Amino acid sequence: MELLNQVFLKVLNMSITAGYIIIAILIVRQLIKKSPKVFSYSLWIAAAFRLICPVSFPSVISIFNIGFFDMSRAQTPVSGALTYIPDTPGNFDLSDITTGISVANSLIRESLTIHSISRSPFQPLPDVPGQTAVGSVPSLLHIVTNVASVIWIAGIVALLACSLVRFIKLKQNLSKAVLLKGNVYECENISSPFVLGFLKPRIYLPFRMNDSEKEYILRHEEYHIKRLDHIIRPMSFLIAAIYWFNPLVWIAYFCSGRDMEMSCDEHVLSVMGPSIKKDYSLSLLSFAMNRRFHAAGLLAFGESNTRKRVKNVLSFKKPKAWLVMIAITVCVGTIAALIANPIFNRDKNPVANEGDSLTDIYGVYEIMDLIFLAPISSSSPDYYLKQHKGTIYEISKNDFTLDLSQSSIQVSARRISVKNPIYEKVTLENKFHAFGEGDEFGVIDLSSYDRKEAYKVLDSAGADTGYRIFLLDNEVWIGHCYIRGTPPEASLEYEHIFRVSK
Amino acid sequence: MGSLKLCDSEYRFMTIVWDHAPIGSGRLVELCAEKLGWKKSTTYTVIKKLSVRGFIKNENAVVEVLIPKESVQAEETDYFVERTFDGSLPNFLVAFLSGRKISQKEAEEIKRLIDKYMEE
Numbered sequence: 324m325e326l327l328n329q330v331f332l333k334v335l336n337m338s339i340t341a342g343y344i345i346i347a348i349l350i351v352r353q354l355i356k357k358s359p360k361v362f363s364y365s366l367w368i369a370a371a372f373r374l375i376c377p378v379s380f381p382s383v384i385s386i387f388n389i390g391f392f393d394m395s396r397a398q399t400p401v402s403g404a405l406t407y408i409p410d411t412p413g414n415f416d417l418s419d420i421t422t423g424i425s426v427a428n429s430l431i432r433e434s435l436t437i438h439s440i441s442r443s444p445f446q447p448l449p450d451v452p453g454q455t456a457v458g459s460v461p462s463l464l465h466i467v468t469n470v471a472s473v474i475w476i477a478g479i480v481a482l483l484a485c486s487l488v489r490f491i492k493l494k495q496n497l498s499k500a501v502l503l504k505g506n507v508y509e510c511e512n513i514s515s516p517f518v519l520g521f522l523k524p525r526i527y528l529p530f531r532m533n534d535s536e537k538e539y540i541l542r543h544e545e546y547h548i549k550r551l552d553h554i555i556r557p558m559s560f561l562i563a564a565i566y567w568f569n570p571l572v573w574i575a576y577f578c579s580g581r582d583m584e585m586s587c588d589e590h591v592l593s594v595m596g597p598s599i600k601k602d603y604s605l606s607l608l609s610f611a612m613n614r615r616f617h618a619a620g621l622l623a624f625g626e627s628n629t630r631k632r633v634k635n636v637l638s639f640k641k642p643k644a645w646l647v648m649i650a651i652t653v654c655v656g657t658i659a660a661l662i663a664n665p666i667f668n669r670d671k672n673p674v675a676n677e678g679d680s681l682t683d684i685y686g687v688y689e690i691m692d693l694i695f696l697a698p699i700s701s702s703s704p705d706y707y708l709k710q711h712k713g714t715i716y717e718i719s720k721n722d723f724t725l726d727l728s729q730s731s732i733q734v735s736a737r738r739i740s741v742k743n744p745i746y747e748k749v750t751l752e753n754k755f756h757a758f759g760e761g762d763e764f765g766v767i768d769l770s771s772y773d774r775k776e777a778y779k780v781l782d783s784a785g786a787d788t789g790y791r792i793f794l795l796d797n798e799v800w801i802g803h804c805y806i807r808g809t810p811p812e813a814s815l816e817y818e819h820i821f822r823v824s825k
Numbered sequence: 826m827g828s829l830k831l832c833d834s835e836y837r838f839m840t841i842v843w844d845h846a847p848i849g850s851g852r853l854v855e856l857c858a859e860k861l862g863w864k865k866s867t868t869y870t871v872i873k874k875l876s877v878r879g880f881i882k883n884e885n886a887v888v889e890v891l892i893p894k895e896s897v898q899a900e901e902t903d904y905f906v907e908r909t910f911d912g913s914l915p916n917f918l919v920a921f922l923s924g925r926k927i928s929q930k931e932a933e934e935i936k937r938l939i940d941k942y943m944e945e
Contacts, residue, residue: 499834499871502862511832530833604939608932633935637942 324469331472332410333377338569339423340405341373344661345571347386349578351657358650359642360585360635365654367579369661374562374572378403379664384656387665393428394665396421396785402743403664409784475568482564493519500527507541515610516540518553529610536606539599542591552583581628585635592639604633681718681746681778681792684799688716688823694800695757695767695820707819716801716823718792723780743783746792751775757817759807765817772796791820799823829897831880837861838871839897842881846890853888 348366355362373379380403387394387405397405407421422428497519500510507526516528526544528537547553559576566572588607592600611629642650693708700707713729723744728737751769758765769775772795780790793800802820831839841856842848848856850872857863863871872888875881880897882889 498864498867500862501834501837502860508862509833511834601939601942604935608935608939611932630931630935630938633938637939 324472327472327476328468329410331475332408332468333404334475334565336404336406336408336410337374337377338566338572339407341370341566342569342571343387343392343423344373345370345575347661348575348657351653352578352582355650355653358646359589360582361589362650362654364579364582364586366657367575367582369658370575370579371559371562372662374566379405379662381666382659382663383666384660385663385665386660387423391425392423392665393421393425394423396428397423398665402783405664406784478567479564482567486560486564497527500525503528516544518544518547521554521557524548524553535599535602539591539595539603540606542594543587546587546590547583550587552587556580556583581631584628585632588632588636589639592636593641597639600636600639604636607632607636681748681776681794682720684794685719686717686825688718688799688801688825690714690821691824692822693819694822695765695802695817697758697816697818698764700818711819711821714821723788723790741780741782741788741790744788745781745783745785746778747781749777749779749791751777751793756814757802757804757820759814759816767820769795772798791817793820829892831897834861835871835875836897838868839875839880839894842888842890843894846881847887850883850886850888 348370351366352363381398386392394405397407405423407423409420420431422431496512497508497510500508503509506524507528509530510527511530513527513529516526516532518524518526526541526548528540532540559579563572563576588603591603607629690708690712693704693711696704696707702710710731713731715724715726715729717724717726721743723741723746725739726737727739753770753775754766754768756765757767774794774796776794778792778794780788780792782788787806789803789805791802791804793802799822800820801823802817804815804817807814807816838857838861841860842853845853845856850869853872854863854865854868857868858865872881872883876883880890880892882891
């Protein structure tokens with residue numbers, strides 16, 4: 324069940340990215356609608372990539388770098404996937420969810436703040452990252468995830484089963500198809516010509532087409548086979564079946580199908596010349612009129628495919644070379660921009676990157692002094708320091724680790740490790756309150772230091788672990804804090820701050 | 826005896842039978858595989874069906890003609906048991922969107938569109 328949940332959440336996340344990509348393709352497709360349809364068809368490569376491949380590479384060319392999107396929470400520096408909804412079911416909070424769009428995120432965050440006040444007014448952050456206190460919301464989310472995964476799988480099975488039944492019925496009908504020549508068969512009870520079969524594709528024509536009609540229809544179908552459309556199309560259907568819950572994927576499925584047909588139409592016209600335009604479009608019309616299928620009207624929006632195809636056939640001209648050049652450039656650029664992930668965004672979510680000071684101090688540290696101890700601590704500062712001496716901190720790109728095994732603290736976890744941590748830079752003033760606001764107690768004065776930097780340690784999903792690293796001239800401090808209350812009244816309360824040294 | 830009309834593929838099959846009958850059913854299967862691209866099971870199904878309808882007789886693995894070529898017409902079927910799809914894979918959802926039957930009105934509009942283009 325957990326595996327199913329994880330797969331489902333993965334698919335859900337990929338579906339969100341793909342949704343944005345599909346909308347982008349639909350827009351670009353409108354812009355280049357005057358150019359040959361093979362270009363519109365090729366744009367769908369980007370959508371297919373996003374629907375098949377969970378990871379991608381970060382690049383400046385990515386469409387997600389524009390300000391409209393905010394992928395800072397969906398992205399981690401190490402993983403190539405964009406994760407809007409954490410794919411560890413049961414372990415996440417509603418506030419971990421992001422949409423990837425700046426405006427939508429801030430709206431959602433506002434409404435979530437209200438909820439979290441009523442939920443957990445005084446809940447300390449957990450010491451061990453990833454193990455969120457089991458509140459009512461995460462477990463409810465878990466149930467929702469379970470139910471949704473089951474519905475998702477059932478939907479796929481139903482779709483594939485229905486297709487299989489149709490396929491078998493069609494194959495029965497096609498068994499009586501009569502060989503015309505090569506791989507071309509004539510068959511009863513089919514309304515339009517088509518290609519079927521993976522390895523040995525056959526072309527099926529209705530009976531009684533005249534010879535000139537046969538010629539251009541065969542060219543059309545042979546071009547499908549040459550371009551492997553007879554394999555691509557069923558694959559697209561399989562993908563659409565997996566993402567059946569996403570209407571944008573279905574729109575992509577049908578639009579890519581139309582682009583595919585139109586580009587084959589254009590191929591035939593460019594090979595056989597414009598003189599066949601009328602006959603060709605009349606054939607398209609007659610195939611459409613032959614249809615005796617009455618499930619129509621359900622989703623019949625806009626123009627029918629036939630009218631669109633006929634218009635496209637009639638208005639077809641061999642494209643000018645310069646137009647083709649522009650279209651190729653636009654397409655290649657668009658596909659690249661849609662396939663790439665954004666660069667990890669420093670402005671929206673400043674983190675330690677190569678070149679930042681934090682990377683210089685990566686290493687293993689031990690405790691030297693106690694800078695601050697919470698007033699509620701039951702031990703004296705001297706005893707507390709003695710107890711904690713021997714704790715080993717490791718700060719590196721891939722790990723933030725606390726090894727307590729050499730210390731004399733009595734805790735169950737001897738080692739706390741944050742894999743692939745995100746070090747998020749925070750601003751430091753000359754003074755800060757280590758224990759709530761407004762009190763004179765706990766004010767830490769940093770004015771004597773020239774370099775003042777601090778980093779939050781977040782886990783790979785972006786959740787605060789409560790650990791803070793301070794870089795003050797040549798000193799390194801490590802503190803652990805809790806957040807009391809909820810924004811905007813939240814305040815930091817440090818449990819302790821140690822000065823550490825390599 | 827049923828109608829003296831046959832659908833196109835059955836007519837093609839009968840053409841072979843008329844040319845070769847009386848013919849052993851094994852040999853007929855071979856001929857149908859070669860000329861029509863039929864599987865053995867398809868040929869036997871059609872033999873059985875046309876025997877029931879009284880066009881041919883299949884006794885002791887020999888197929889004989891009961892109705893001469895002159896009195897049979899090939900008829901284009903105008904019913905569609907199973908409609909097929911634009912692409913290649915049948916699935917019922919495609920039918921909703923791309924496979925909708927165009928109305929008479931829309932067909933006329935498209936026809937006008939084509940005629941108008943030819944006049945220009």
